[in-house]
Amino acid sequence: MHSVIYEDSTDNDSTERLAELSLIAGNAETSSEILKSVFFEFKQLCPIYDLFEKLAVNPNADLDLLEMLADDESPIVRGVVAKNPKSISLMWKLAKDRSAYVRYEIAKTSHFPDHLYQSLVNDDDPRVSRRAIRTLRRMKEHDSLFGSIVHLFSEMGHRKAS
Numbered sequence: 001m002h003s004v005i006y007e008d009s010t011d012n013d014s015t016e017r018l019a020e021l022s023l024i025a026g027n028a029e030t031s032s033e034i035l036k037s038v039f040f041e042f043k044q045l046c047p048i049y050d051l052f053e054k055l056a057v058n059p060n061a062d063l064d065l066l067e068m069l070a071d072d073e074s075p076i077v078r079g080v081v082a083k084n085p086k087s088i089s090l091m092w093k094l095a096k097d098r099s100a101y102v103r104y105e106i107a108k109t110s111h112f113p114d115h116l117y118q119s120l121v122n123d124d125d126p127r128v129s130r131r132a133i134r135t136l137r138r139m140k141e142h143d144s145l146f147g148s149i150v151h152l153f154s155e156m157g158h159r160k161a162s
Contacts (some may be wrong), residue, residue, distance in 0.1 A: 034146035075099035
C-alpha cells in the first residue's frame, strides 16, 4: 500500500508517520477515500486506538469506513464507531455486540433513538444497563429544558403581540 501523504517518502520513523496519519485522520477536510487509506496504514503500523477514534469521529467518515471499524476484532475500535452520528445504521449491530465495552460506548452517546437505549436498559451487564438509564434521563432532561425554552420564547412573543 502506498503512503497517504508522500508516495516517495523515505522517512522510516514509524512514530513520525503515525503522527502524520493522526493529523490526517483528525482533519475534517480529509476525504473519505483518504480516511480509508489511513485506516489500512494505521492497521499496518500499529493499532493505536486513539487514531482509530479520530477516523471514526471524522465528519467525512463514510458508512464503508464505519463498517470496517465496526467489524474490527478489537472492541476498543468497534466502540469508537458509536461516537459518530452517521453510525446510526450500525446501531443495532453495535448494541448487540458481544463486548460489554462496545455496548457501554453505545449507551454513553445520545444521538440514537430512545428505543435503542430502552433495549440497553435490559442488558446483561449492569454497567451497560445503568449507563443506558443515565443517558435516557439526560436526554429527557435536555428535551424538557428545550421545551421550557421554547415555551418561554413563545410566551414572550404572545406578550409583545398583546
